[in-house]
Every structure is written in C-alpha cells, then in structure tokens.
Amino acid sequence: xxxxxxxxxLLEAGPRHGYDLKRAYDERFGxxxxxxxxxxxxxxxxxxxxxxxxxxxxxxxGGPERKRYxxxxxxxxxxxxxxxxxxxxxxxxxxxxYAKVVxxxxxxxxxxxxxxxxxxxxxRLMRELTRRKAAGDLADQLVCDHALFHLEADxxxxxxxxxxxxxxxxxVRR
Amino acid sequence: xxxxxxxxxxxxxxKAFGPTPALEDAAIAIAAGEVVxxxxxxxxxxxxxxxxxxxxxxxxxxxxxxxxRDLTACGDAELxxxxxxEFGFVFQFGQLVPELSCLENVALPLRLDGAGRRDxxxxxxxxxxxxxxxxxxxxxxxxxxxxxxxxxxxxxALATEPRVLFxxxxxxxxxxxxxxxxxxxxxxxxxDSGAAVVLVTHEPRVAAWSDREVVVRDGRTRTTxxxxx
Numbered sequence: 001x002x003x004x005x006x007x008x009x010l011l012e013a014g015p016r017h018g019y020d021l022k023r024a025y026d027e028r029f030g031x032x033x034x035x036x037x038x039x040x041x042x043x044x045x046x047x048x049x050x051x052x053x054x055x056x057x058x059x060x061x062g063g064p065e066r067k068r069y070x071x072x073x074x075x076x077x078x079x080x081x082x083x084x085x086x087x088x089x090x091x092x093x094x095x096x097x098y099a100k101v102v103x104x105x106x107x108x109x110x111x112x113x114x115x116x117x118x119x120x121x122x123x124r125l126m127r128e129l130t131r132r133k134a135a136g137d138l139a140d141q142l143v144c145d146h147a148l149f150h151l152e153a154d155x156x157x158x159x160x161x162x163x164x165x166x167x168x169x170x171x172v173r174r
Numbered sequence: 175x176x177x178x179x180x181x182x183x184x185x186x187x188x189k190a191f192g193p194t195p196a197l198e199d200a201a202i203a204i205a206a207g208e209v210v211x212x213x214x215x216x217x218x219x220x221x222x223x224x225x226x227x228x229x230x231x232x233x234x235x236x237x238x239x240x241x242x243r244d245l246t247a248c249g250d251a252e253l254x255x256x257x258x259x260e261f262g263f264v265f266q267f268g269q270l271v272p273e274l275s276c277l278e279n280v281a282l283p284l285r286l287d288g289a290g291r292r293d294x295x296x297x298x299x300x301x302x303x304x305x306x307x308x309x310x311x312x313x314x315x316x317x318x319x320x321x322x323x324x325x326x327x328x329x330x331a332l333a334t335e336p337r338v339l340f341x342x343x344x345x346x347x348x349x350x351x352x353x354x355x356x357x358x359x360x361x362x363x364x365x366d367s368g369a370a371v372v373l374v375t376h377e378p379r380v381a382a383w384s385d386r387e388v389v390v391r392d393g394r395t396r397t398t399x400x401x402x403x
Contacts, residue, residue, distance in 0.1 A: 112391075116389065116396060119387075119389070120387075122378070123378065123381060123382060123387055126378060126379070126381075126382035127382050127383075127384070127385075129382070130379075130382040130383055134358060134361075148379055148382065149379075151378070152377075152378045152379050155378040156378070159215060159376075162215075162391070163215060
C-alpha cells in the first residue's frame with residue numbers, strides 16, 4: 001500500500017504534524033505494522049520535494065521544531081487520480097482497497113465509485129481468464145480457476161463493503 | 175430498428191410492489207448478440223428489471239423498447255405472443271413440466287408456436303444434443319440431476335431460436351462444476367444462434383461469461399466504463 005498516497009489522503013482532511021500523521025496512519029491502517037519515524041519523514045520530504053504538500057507552519061518548542069504539513073492543490077489532484085484508478089487485480093489487495101474506501105469517506109468523495117471501478121477491473125480480468133479457460137486444456141482450466149476463485153473472493157468483499165458503506169462512513173467520521 | 179440502435183433497451187424504469195420500491199429510474203441497453211450480466215445483491219431489483227425487460231411485469235413508469243416497439247404500450251396478448259416467439263427463459267430451478275419427458279419439454283414451445291409434432295421433436299432432439307443431454311430425451315425431469323435439468327431448460331429456451339434469452343440465476347441451484355458446464359454451453363449456444371442474453375446473477379464467476387455487466391443497487395442501475403477498456 002502506498003504510504004505517500006495515504007498521507008496525502010489524511011492531510012486532505014486537515015494539516016497535521018509528522019507525528020500526528022504517523023499516529024493516524026498506525027491507528028487506521030498500520031494494524032500490527034506501525035510506521036517507523038524514518039519512513040514518515042522520508043515520505044514527507046519526498047512529498048514536499050514533489051510539491052504535493054507544503055509546510056503550513058513551524059512551532060518552536062523545547063526540543064526540535066515541529067513542522068505542520070498541509071496538502072497542496074497538486075496533492076489533492078494526486079489523491080483524486082489514485083482513488084479513481086483501480087488497483088491491478090491480485091490476491092490480498094484488501095488493505096489498499098480498504099484504505100481507499102476509508103479515505104474516500106473521510107474526504108467526502110463517493111466511496112461507492114471506488115468500489116465500482118474496482119469491480120469493473122476485477123470482472124474484466126475474470127472475463128479474460130474465463131475466455132482462456134474455455135479455449136484451454138485442463139491445466140489451463142485449473143490455473144485459471146485458481147485465479148478466478150481468488151478474484152471472486154475479492155469481489156464478494158467489495159459487495160459486502162458496498163452494502164456497509166453507510167455504516168463505515170458513520171464510523172470513520174466519528 | 176436502425177443499425178446501431180440497441181435490440182432491447184429501457185429507460186426511466188420505476189416499479190414498486192405496494193409500498194416497497196423495486197426499481198428507481200433504472201436504465202439498460204442491450205445490443206443484438208450481446209451477453210449482459212445484471213448483477214447486484216439480493217433484493218436490489220435485478221430480477222424485477224429482467225421481468226420488466228421481458229414484458230412479464232409492467233413498470234409503473236418508464237419505457238421498454240424492443241426493436242423499436244414500446245412493450246409498456248402493448249396488450250397482454252401481444253406480449254404473450256412476443257415472449258413465445260422472440261424471447262427464451264431460463265430460471266434458477268429449470269421449471270420443466272414434470273409430467274413430460276425431457277424431449278417433450280424442449281419440443282413444447284415449438285408446438286405452442288405452431289410446429290408439427292415430428293418437426294418439433296426433431297428440432298428438440300438437435301437442441302438436446304447441442305446441450306450434451308441427448309441421452310435424457312425419454313426421461314422425465316424427476317429422473318435427471320439438477321445440472322442435467324438446467325441443460326434441458328437451456329435447450330428448451332433456445333429451441334425457438336429467440337432473439338433474446340433471459341436467464342435468471344441459471345446456475346444458482348448448481349455446484350461449481352455443473353454451473354460452469356451450464357454456463358459454457360449456454361454461452362456457446364447463445365453465441366452460435368446470435369441471441370442476446372440478459373443474465374441475472376449475483377455470482378461473479380457466472381458474470382465473467384458475459385461481455386459486460388450492469389450493476390443494480392437499491393433499484394438503480396450503475397455502469398462503469400474503465401479507461402482503456
């Protein structure tokens with residue numbers, strides 16, 4: 001999952017310090033793999049260099065200065081592009097999809113569009129595999145079936161998530 | 175109907191059953207020979223959409239155009255004749271006539287359409303062969319398995335060489351392997367005969383046999399065009 005895109009999505013909801021970003025990321029998406037501080041500041045440096053975030057303010061303190069980061073228009077456009085593009089269908093992409101759905105809800109975008117675009121991408125690949133299977137030998141059929149069952153599991157997750165969007169929206173905005 | 179126009183289309187469809195809305199401004203367009211999967215969760219309105227398209231249910235509002243003809247303006251007798259001669263149907267539970275043999279079941283729509291008995295049975299036998307169930311001709315539906323019965327039902331639906339085949343969860347009662355076989359045969363037979371297929375399903379692996387999908391959610395249709403698709 002792209003840490004940079006996720007940071008941008010979190011910053012779109014409002015400016016944050018690096019530490020706040022890490023905490024928000026860990027709480028929502030980190031689960032048992034929290035971000036290292038090095039990753040946080042390396043990612044923010046890259047986003048700054050690329051003009052996707054800007055330093056919104058600096059607070060002097062007893063320790064090191066605390067920079068507050070804000071998303072730029074280019075950053076918002078980058079989030080738009082990312083959310084609008086389907087992920088390449090592959091097993092175990094739920095964490096990225098989950099992040100996209102949550103960020104769409106957080107930023108008041110239509111999360112159902114994220115799911116629709118992904119469903120269409122999954123079905124397109126499933127059609128290709130089905131055609132390959134219909135024209136292939138038993139080995140082709142088994143290989144394609146394996147992929148098809150995994151993709152189907154993703155799609156079932158997408159449908160379930162679509163049915164729970166209102167509930168999820170209420171939770172993430174709480 | 176001019177070239178480029180859809181074979182079957184609907185726009186602004188609304189339908190409620192009592193206080194419960196089933197369709198809300200639904201729209202769809204199907205080209206000749208195209209296989210379109212209508213997907214969505216249970217209760218989303220996908221079967222109601224199929225019934226409206228097939229002239230089985232009259233929408234409260236909106237139009238259904240089949241080859242330029244507005245089905246919502248047709249009388250019951252006209253719709254009935256149209257369904258018999260131009261449309262074919264496959265449902266989740268084959269709905270074969272239990273007292274008739276498999277051959278007689280497939281021949282039935284041909285007989286209703288005016289074919290003589292020998293001609294109807296000859297054509298029915300050819301369709302049973304096409305669906306790989308010729309050996310079941312003399313058996314009754316109660317003597318065949320679910321998958322075999324569904325293949326007989328597909329043969330019956332295609333026997334009149336319909337322009338549109340409506341299939342509502344055609345593999346819903348079958349295991350994966352039998353469902354797969356039915357879809358493979360249905361898809362190939364429909365393609366060979368040039369029939370358009372409206373395939374209602376909530377199963378992605380069944381929808382993968384279609385050319386494209388239309389998703390129904392809360393009675394509304396959603397289509398997604400992918401960049402570069």
